[in-house]
Amino acid sequence: MKHDRSKALFARAERVIVAGVNSPVRAFRAVGGEPPFIARGHGARVVDVDGNEYIDYVGSWGPAILGHAHPEVVRAVQAAAGEGLSFGAPTEREVVFAELVNQLVPSMELMRCVSSGTEATMSAIRVARGFTGRELIVKFEGCYHGHADHLLVKAGSGAATFGEPDSAGVTSAVARTTLTLAYNDVAALRELVHARGSEIAAVIVEPVVGNMGCVPPEPGFLEAIVELCKTHGAVSIFDEVMTGFRLGIAGAQGRFGLTPDLTTLGKIAGGGLPLAVYGGRRDIMSRVAPLGPVYQAGTLSGNPVAVAAGLATLSLLEPALYEKLEALGARLELGLASAAAKAGVPSCVQRVGAMITLFFAPGPIRTFDDAARQDKERFARFHRGLVERGVYWPASMYEAAFLGAAHTEADIDRTIDAAAQALAG
Numbered sequence: 001m002k003h004d005r006s007k008a009l010f011a012r013a014e015r016v017i018v019a020g021v022n023s024p025v026r027a028f029r030a031v032g033g034e035p036p037f038i039a040r041g042h043g044a045r046v047v048d049v050d051g052n053e054y055i056d057y058v059g060s061w062g063p064a065i066l067g068h069a070h071p072e073v074v075r076a077v078q079a080a081a082g083e084g085l086s087f088g089a090p091t092e093r094e095v096v097f098a099e100l101v102n103q104l105v106p107s108m109e110l111m112r113c114v115s116s117g118t119e120a121t122m123s124a125i126r127v128a129r130g131f132t133g134r135e136l137i138v139k140f141e142g143c144y145h146g147h148a149d150h151l152l153v154k155a156g157s158g159a160a161t162f163g164e165p166d167s168a169g170v171t172s173a174v175a176r177t178t179l180t181l182a183y184n185d186v187a188a189l190r191e192l193v194h195a196r197g198s199e200i201a202a203v204i205v206e207p208v209v210g211n212m213g214c215v216p217p218e219p220g221f222l223e224a225i226v227e228l229c230k231t232h233g234a235v236s237i238f239d240e241v242m243t244g245f246r247l248g249i250a251g252a253q254g255r256f257g258l259t260p261d262l263t264t265l266g267k268i269a270g271g272g273l274p275l276a277v278y279g280g281r282r283d284i285m286s287r288v289a290p291l292g293p294v295y296q297a298g299t300l301s302g303n304p305v306a307v308a309a310g311l312a313t314l315s316l317l318e319p320a321l322y323e324k325l326e327a328l329g330a331r332l333e334l335g336l337a338s339a340a341a342k343a344g345v346p347s348c349v350q351r352v353g354a355m356i357t358l359f360f361a362p363g364p365i366r367t368f369d370d371a372a373r374q375d376k377e378r379f380a381r382f383h384r385g386l387v388e389r390g391v392y393w394p395a396s397m398y399e400a401a402f403l404g405a406a407h408t409e410a411d412i413d414r415t416i417d418a419a420a421q422a423l424a425g
């Protein structure tokens with residue numbers, strides 16, 4: 001595979017963009033080598049500027065559930081763009097979009113559109129604090145909720161990838177208001193909430209973690225969060241930026257039959273454009289300005305082109321899609337597990353629906369500490385082996401891979417072959 005044009009672009013990029021990329025894991029520093037620069041994507045494939053084609057399991061880190069450049073989404077975006085890019089005023093499509101989100105995720109009685117997952121989680125925390133009049137928030141180690149200061153504490157994703165789970169630049173006063181616990185540790189959660197429940201504004205969680213690899217909740221964990229928050233007057237927040245519309249049409253909360261107080265959505269909700277949503281209980285969301293004193297605003301919030309992409313995407317989601325993703329996911333899970341076993345690599349595969357991770361450590365992986373025990377070098381070799389064989393896989397052992405509607409059984413089988421070779425190498 002030739003990468004001349006990517007290499008030249010990366011050299012130019014490094015001179016003017018931090019590490020040559022606009023989001024850390026894209027730099028490939030955790031896996032060695034340099035990132036291919038993507039020229040275009042169609043369906044389940046991306047093509048780099050040197051003409052190399054890859055089966056894509058990054059899927060823009062989640063949004064691309066329908067595959068890249070889905071014609072109906074592209075048409076909707078083009079039509080909306082032709083009518084004007086941004087007005088900073090309400091538009092009809094925002095209403096239709098919010099009504100659809102409410103219909104698909106009924107816990108979101110009242111909501112606000114923002115432009116990124118970070119904004120959604122940051123705003124959800126603020127409204128939880130404004131509603132309860134309390135300061136503390138509880139998060140779980142290895143969960144990543146965007147890069148707002150109070151959420152960059154024991155964070156997963158790129159923060160964990162580069163050994164900075166507690167980012168520099170976050171004041172100790174802010175960090176002290178975030179209490180952290182191990183994911184899946186119901187006993188510790190119970191103990192903390194019993195001791196300090198009257199100070200806790202919110203408990204925020206990725207209902208299935210994607211930002212330390214794919215880590216499912218154990219039975220009773222999410223239930224305990226919702227229940228304990230209810231009992232102690234705190235706000236439960238399901239951060240479904242990654243899981244929303246991915247693990248089912250009603251996200252993780254639909255899959256597990258739970259009703260959090262607040263939910264954050266992004267990625268698929270925006271169909272590939274910058275759009276995210278936070279919302280939930282009417283009494284809580286009624287604290288947001290101008291109904292209440294919690295301020296949040298944005299020039300590009302509910303941007304008409306982004307809403308058009310989100311609306312077109314959500315309108316195309318149907319039960320058959322999730323059945324297909326489940327079947328493809330099971331095929332990939334089985335194939336990766338048996339390839340790793342044949343190669344004698346200590347590992348385990350964890351999957352929930354269309355989110356999957358091959359961990360380079362024996363399972364089960366239940367917590368961030370488990371995920372951190374992986375063989376980093378082996379993962380890096382595996383990643384390079386996949387990319388060389390035309391499989392575009394997340395460049396961090398802390399990021400889940402994603403399947404989409406455009407993947408085929410033949411893609412999965414090719415990926416398993418590539419993985420078997422990469423694991424043997």
Ligand code: HOZ
Pocket residue numbers: 023024025026060061144157158211399
């Ligand atoms: N933190 C994002 C995934 N969990 C990565 C975003 C990106 O690099 O685009």
